[in-house]
Amino acid sequence: MSVRNGGTRVRPRGPGSAVDSAPGSARARVTPRALAATAPPLAGAVVVAAGALYLLADVRRTGVLLTVTALLCAVAAGLAVWGVRRAVGWALGPVERLDADLxxxxxxxxxxxxxxxxSGDEVERLAGRVNCLLGRLENEALERRAFIADASHEIRTPLAGLRTRIELALAVPDDAELVDTLRGALGDVDRLHQIVDDLLVLARLDSGERAPRDRLDLGALVEDETRRRAPRVPLSVKAEPGVLVDANRARLRRVLQNLLANAERHAATRIEVEVRAEPGEAVAEVRDDGPGIPPADRDRVFERFARLDAARSRADGGSGLGLAIARQVAVAHGGRLYAGDAARGARLVLRLPLAPPDPGEDAAG
Structure with a gap:
């Protein structure tokens, strides 16, 4: 899993922006505080200067007047600089503490x-956003660690079976069941290949890679995919013609494959697939009459490596990633995939945006 998905970006703001002039901002309060800090010394200096000039007004000592005035100006300037620095340092103290914490x-x-x-200003809001970002990073790091641990466990299971079969074949090379052992080893290899392939698909989806899209007839794609399969139970298809979507053919086909494979593993006597158009959406439903999905697990079933105790096991041939991939592909196409209510068994519903009308077809019509 990757982190993409997106913290709040803090953009630099130029002078005169809303933040600079906001009454409650730290920058807007620096000037009043600086003036408040320097006003009394400056006022005193002005009073002293006025008194000195009054006393020396009739005395023709220009050098003394200039000297006194220069000294007073120097003292006033020094006090002003000191006051401004103190006020700015006070205002920027929270920023420095935030920088030290980071x-x-x-x-x-x-x-x-x-x-x-x-402080009730931008620094407080920025610190809050930093903590929110850290929280998201922590959650994603924990999810990534859990995903790596689950993937390692899933891969280790068929590897252990493959190793055991090879060791048995080497220990008894003349065993009459060698062919069956090799078939079992080939099944473990196929399962490893499926897991690795699913992991690669998830890596591409997590990276945000946008695959090229075409205008597809969802019903025709479903019918083509069902003709390729040989399920152990009867499979019926009811597809409306002309249900068009903008999608990547390979990824949408993979969604259908995963949904059908899930139904085939759990169906008792039949599988039903329906494709129809609803206002603004193309809908594909895959229904089976198996044990179904409890309402409390309808979201968890789409998590990576999620397995329901009653209906799933590692022996059923699933990688635990099929439904997670299907939902992520649906979301990447602007749609959704969820488990709906059903009188019996499971009902998985795929909804995708309908493709906009083709201007060429409208002109021809």
């Missing part, structure tokens, strides 16, 4: 958070 987080546990000052 520096301490480098390479540390993502469970740590930065301190949020109760």
């Amino acid at each position: 520096d301490r987080l480098r390479g540390a546990d993502l469970a740590r958070r930065v301190a949020v000052p109760a």
